[in-house]
Amino acid sequence: MAQFQSLHDAVANNLFDGDTVAFEGFTHLIPHAAAHEAIRQGKRDLTLIRMTPDMIYDQMIGMGLAKKVVFSYAGNPGVGLLRRMRDAIENEYPRAIETVEHSHAAMANAYEAGASGLPCAVFRGYKGADLARVNPDIRSLTCPFTGEELAAIPSHRPDVTFIHAQKADREGNVLIEGIIGVQKEALLAAQRAVVTVEEVVDDLRGSHPNLCIVPHWAITSIAVVPGGAHPSYTHTYYARDNAAYLEWDRISADRDLFAQWMDANVLKATPEMFETRVKDLLA
Amino acid sequence: MSTAAFTPSEMMTIAAARALKNTDVCFVGIGAPSAACNVARLTHAPDITLIYESGTIATRPDVLPLSIGDGELCETALTTVSVPEMFRYWLQGGRITVGFLGAAQLDRFGNINTTVIGPYDKPKVRLPGGGGAPEIATSCQEIFITLKQATRSMVDTIDFFTSFGHGRGGEHRKELGITTKGPTLLVTDLALWRPDPETKEFTVVSLHPGVTRAAVQETCGWTVRFSQTLEETPPPSELEISTLRDLQARTAAAHGGTKEKAA
Numbered sequence: 001m002a003q004f005q006s007l008h009d010a011v012a013n014n015l016f017d018g019d020t021v022a023f024e025g026f027t028h029l030i031p032h033a034a035a036h037e038a039i040r041q042g043k044r045d046l047t048l049i050r051m052t053p054d055m056i057y058d059q060m061i062g063m064g065l066a067k068k069v070v071f072s073y074a075g076n077p078g079v080g081l082l083r084r085m086r087d088a089i090e091n092e093y094p095r096a097i098e099t100v101e102h103s104h105a106a107m108a109n110a111y112e113a114g115a116s117g118l119p120c121a122v123f124r125g126y127k128g129a130d131l132a133r134v135n136p137d138i139r140s141l142t143c144p145f146t147g148e149e150l151a152a153i154p155s156h157r158p159d160v161t162f163i164h165a166q167k168a169d170r171e172g173n174v175l176i177e178g179i180i181g182v183q184k185e186a187l188l189a190a191q192r193a194v195v196t197v198e199e200v201v202d203d204l205r206g207s208h209p210n211l212c213i214v215p216h217w218a219i220t221s222i223a224v225v226p227g228g229a230h231p232s233y234t235h236t237y238y239a240r241d242n243a244a245y246l247e248w249d250r251i252s253a254d255r256d257l258f259a260q261w262m263d264a265n266v267l268k269a270t271p272e273m274f275e276t277r278v279k280d281l282l283a
Numbered sequence: 284m285s286t287a288a289f290t291p292s293e294m295m296t297i298a299a300a301r302a303l304k305n306t307d308v309c310f311v312g313i314g315a316p317s318a319a320c321n322v323a324r325l326t327h328a329p330d331i332t333l334i335y336e337s338g339t340i341a342t343r344p345d346v347l348p349l350s351i352g353d354g355e356l357c358e359t360a361l362t363t364v365s366v367p368e369m370f371r372y373w374l375q376g377g378r379i380t381v382g383f384l385g386a387a388q389l390d391r392f393g394n395i396n397t398t399v400i401g402p403y404d405k406p407k408v409r410l411p412g413g414g415g416a417p418e419i420a421t422s423c424q425e426i427f428i429t430l431k432q433a434t435r436s437m438v439d440t441i442d443f444f445t446s447f448g449h450g451r452g453g454e455h456r457k458e459l460g461i462t463t464k465g466p467t468l469l470v471t472d473l474a475l476w477r478p479d480p481e482t483k484e485f486t487v488v489s490l491h492p493g494v495t496r497a498a499v500q501e502t503c504g505w506t507v508r509f510s511q512t513l514e515e516t517p518p519p520s521e522l523e524i525s526t527l528r529d530l531q532a533r534t535a536a537a538h539g540g541t542k543e544k545a546a
Contacts, residue, residue, distance in 0.1 A: 026337055026338075026352050026366055027337060027350045027351060027352020027353070028337070028352050028354070028357070051366070052414070071412070072412065072413065072414060073411050073412050073413070073414035074409070074411050074412050075411030075412070075414075077349070077350030077351065077352065078348070078349035078350040079349075081409070081410070081411060082411075085409075086409045089406070089409050090406065090409055101398075101412060103413050103414070103415065103416070103417040103418055104336060104366070104370065104413075104414050104415040104418075105370040105371075105374065105375070105415065105417070105418040108366045108367040108369075108370045108371070109367065109370070109371070111367065112367040112371075123370075123371070123375060123418075124375050124418075124421075124422065125375075125417065125418045125421075126417060126418075127421045127447060127459050127460065127461050128421070128444060128447025128450055128455075128456075128459050128461065129413070129417040129444060129445065129446065129447055130398070130403070130443050130444040130445065131398075131413065131417065131445075134403045134404075148460070149460060178354070178357050178363065179337045179338055179339065179352050179354075179356075179357050179363055180338065180363070180364075180365050180366075181337070181338070181352075181365065181366050182365065182366045182367060184365065185365070185367055212365075233354055235354055235357060239354060240349070240350070240353060240354060242349045242538050245349070245350075
């Protein structure tokens with residue numbers, strides 16, 4: 001049963017040191033505010049799952065929260081590389097991290113298998129790919145009917161998943177629209193599901209019957225954080241802050257500049273500040 | 284056909300666009316492919332279906348997206364599906380005719396590395412990785428590759444097989460149980476390349492206007508094979524070049540002069 005909480009409490013009650021956690025959102029609807037709250041609360045030794053680690057995992061890795069990252073594309077979309085993540089992999093700064101690397105198809109399948117309650121995902125993939133050589137989680141099985149060899153990987157079963165969505169109704173049912181990515185699967189694969197939303201409305205019933213709605217009883221906590229995806233975006237609310245992604249390339253390139261930026265914009269900031277960050281990007 | 288002055292990069296994008304058909308269902312990959320696919324859609328292939336891995340199907344962006352998940356792609360799409368549906372039904376299900384990929388490192392058999400320079404466990408440079416490419420490379424009916432020529436990107440031996448092309452050449456794909464064609468076209472800023480029917484090694488079949496064989500060899504890390512019937516790529520038409528430049532100008536205005544490649 002979804003509980004409406006402050007972002008502080010939603011993170012404090014659901015994310016613990018040593019957890020395996022997914023913050024999902026495929027370019028769109030990335031839960032930046034929730035990640036910043038995790039950083040402020042100083043969570044440690046997390047295993048971070050995310051298809052595209054992106055700016056939020058660059059920040060969490062750079063702040064030393066992660067011991068392991070499970071991912072399929074370690075880039076700043078449209079800009080280039082993730083410089084804090086690279087510094088951790090190449091120079092063990094600020095700490096060494098373990099990496100488990102997959103393809104997008106594998107990650108999407110692993111979330112779907114997790115949501116389906118299955119122990120592993122089966123798909124046609126990794127043929128000829130060197131990832132199968134360096135990642136021991138990538139194995140194969142033989143179709144009992146046709147004899148075809150298929151790829152198999154463990155399903156994703158996070159302790160907790162965080163996503164950002166457009167809106168919840170007063171019961172705590174959540175609507176996700178636009179590029180919906182893997183968020184529904186990531187939520188349903190997890191033991192605990194936390195959603196930040198732009199707003200709460202009276203009722204989601206009576207709209208189109210096939211909308212992507214997660215019922216309130218599949219969600220643990222909801223926090224209302226207007227602008228909470230920034231610099232990612234929320235379809236029909238505000239646009240992607242492409243300039244911020246470009247600027248991140250400069251900030252993340254330097255350890256000291258990164259530390260100063262995180263201090264000013266995350267450690268000394270509050271969830272309420274996200275609303276002001278999107279005011280010039282409103283749809 | 285009237286022609287205009289053009290840069291090698293513009294020639295590359297336009298030559299790549301020409302390879303796409305109006306009936307194609309194209310999975311648009313990371314980097315340069317996005318511009319080529321949209322030029323095709325805005326010129327000779329208005330009904331082409333462009334699919335980005337964010338789940339947007341039959342998208343018709345007015346400006347090139349900065350990321351593969353820009354709002355523009357969703358707003359102009361016929362429909363937007365979840366990422367698991369995209370990879371399971373549409374890609375793995377065999378619905379995609381052409382996958383269009385870029386590359387950081389490429390070898391003569393169309394194998395692509397976008398993962399690491401140096402050893403995987405102790406990389407000299409950690410690149411972003413494969414994203415959707417490993418399965419795009421094997422599940423699409425055929426693969427087009429586009430990149431600018433340079434000896435550091437077109438190499439004799441790639442450091443990591445992110446996406447499988449023709450492997451060691453010959454029948455290597457079939458030996459691994461891969462039933463799709465794999466790379467059938469490489470478009471660079473200097474030439475068009477096609478795999479040899481037997482060895483599967485990329486062979487130059489057409490030089491772009493004004494390009495010499497020596498220029499192709501100087502910017503390629505392996506010994507280049509040229510077709511015996513070497514052609515010259517037709518230069519960009521006025522329509523092609525104006526379509527590309529208008530698209531880039533709209534994109535620059537929309538993104539505040541930022542880079543316009545997709546990821």
